[in-house]
Amino acid sequence: MTEVLREIRDQVMYLTIHGPATMNSMTPESMSGLEAALDEAEASDDLRAVVITGTGDRAFSVGIDITFLGDCFGDPHVVFLPYLDRFHAVLRRFELLPVPVVAAVNGLARAGGFEIILACDLVVVADDTRVGDIHLEFGVPPGAGASQRAARKLGDQRAKALMLTSMWLDAETMVRWGLALEAVPRADLMAAAERIVDRVRGLSRPGIAVTKLAIGGAQDRTLSQGLAFEREMFERFLATEGADEGYAAFVEKRRPEWGSADVSALL
Structure with a gap:
């Protein structure tokens, strides 16, 4: 089971996708955690930013949990599609949240993990990060917005290359393509995110x-x-x-x- 840990410090909400046994895979429990965090963020009159990262040094998130994915394909209309609807709603709430959402990408991010990154306002990555859509490696198209957000952020050619060929991007390419603002040594990742949110603390x-x-x-x-x-x-x-x-x-x-x-x- 993956949960989402959260705390608020100095006008910033810190979210951690926490499922170290499954490389922070996404589950109904983690979706509930993101929904609860957004409820709190939207109700706050003092918040200035949100930072989201993953637990550990292996992955930001590898996307939907493989065991839960079996349940999804076992009953697409009762399990899979309602879960995707929740995922869509959460990512749209990220985009409409009245404060910036900063992703601190601490390792592998694929499929649903990559789709979370696309919905964030600003992205900083550890220099050994690798990200990819890779849905087609499993024979399915993206389902939580990657086709639309990637095309808008990267342009038609790069979005198609990324998704149709299941290519992986390293940290340097993420910066060059505009998917990330900065790539830093792993030990400096949270400090880089902190430099960003520190600039909006206390602002209007x-x-x-x-x-x-x-x-x-x-x-x-x-x-x-x-x-x-x-x-x-x-x-x-x-x-x-x-x-x-x-x-x-x-x-x-x-x-x-x-x-x-x-x-x-x-x-």
Whole structure:
């Protein structure tokens, strides 16, 4: 059984996919853990970021648990498809969460583990990381969004090469292709993730939410539509309490003070 460990420290939620006996494979229990974590994250008015990683030094996640996969194929409509629906919903919640989700990829990530990475906002990887879709090695297509997210993030040719040939990407290629922001020595992985989230700690929560959602909105809109969406989001931001705090702090020559904020009206 794989579970998801979570804790909140200094405005950041840390999630760990914890199933060391099965290389952090995904199970219904781990899906429940991600759903519970997202419930908590969405209810928090103080959170500024989420970091997700895997237990140990072998794998981030190797995707769906092989034993559970047998149950899935044994009853596709009662087990497999409902599980995929939950997976889709969790990854979409990552994308719509009003704070950045940072993946710290600590080893092998394949299939469902790779699909989690695609849904994260920022990715840092250990320099010995290898990732791949590889669904077709098992004779099945991707089922949790990889075909759509990879095409948007990598372009048509690279997405097809990645999925149709079941190729693996090393850490250097991930950075070169834009799948990862940075590759670092394994011992420095969490420090690299920490450097990212440390830059958003204490910042304007409405500002973070609007910026992330506006950038995400560009994926599904023409330029004209996207510009109108940014204008709409900016107007919503102006209606939030403390929207002028950064300006006021600059004029008054002091550090801005951005505390907790309910950003539900922005979503």
